[in-house]
Amino acid sequence: MGLSLEQALGVHPAALKLRAERAEVIASNLANESTPGYLAHDIDFRASLREAAQGDAQALEFASDRLKYRVPGSASQDGNTVDLAAEQAEFAQNAIDFQTSLTFLNMKLKGLSAAINGNS
């Protein structure tokens, strides 16, 4: 019975990658906070992760068509849809989720290491 590293690590590598991608998207929103006409983006994390979990190799290749526009809470005169406070909160949450995925991965790796070394 072979053990595949990919199977052993589960969905976490894909989640980690998606979290990093999402950090980039939200960082762009924060960077363009004062650019007139800029429309805030985000990715649908749940749908993207589901695709990745179903073994869709293409899902991990980040495609710009998975970017969605954020629905603005309030309109601004210059057409910018970035809500600074909301984006900051999303960024912080995303960073925490990245660390969570990383912790899960580390635990999996530790478990594998224990299995290999016979927990001596």
Added chain:
Amino acid sequence: MTFRSIAQIAGSAMSAQTVRLNTVASNLANAETTGTESSAYRARKPVFQSVLQGSGARVQVLDVVSSNEPLNARYEPDHPMADEQGMVYDSNVNPVEEMTDMMSASRAFSTNLEVMARVNGLQQELLKMGQG
């Protein structure tokens, strides 16, 4: 390379906000200057534009434009800067507007600085994956 492009995006925003702070400093410094209709100081404003980069978008300063607000003219023939009609023109800088612009720019700058610091921390942790 996600982390690298996040650093580039946050860096581009910080340099754009620095240009904005520069124009604010210039405008406030020249708020009390006078001149003729053509030489009087006109408030400068940067124009930002987003440039798509991968799945993100960085910021670039497209241009710095002069404000078209009317200059404040007054009749003062004894003034050294007065023209033939005896008119002196003040700069069209609005100090209140500049102060709020300055606050907004410095807040945007620190937001991006925080993004960079946070991402740096994430990358450090990622490098330590599987250790210990």
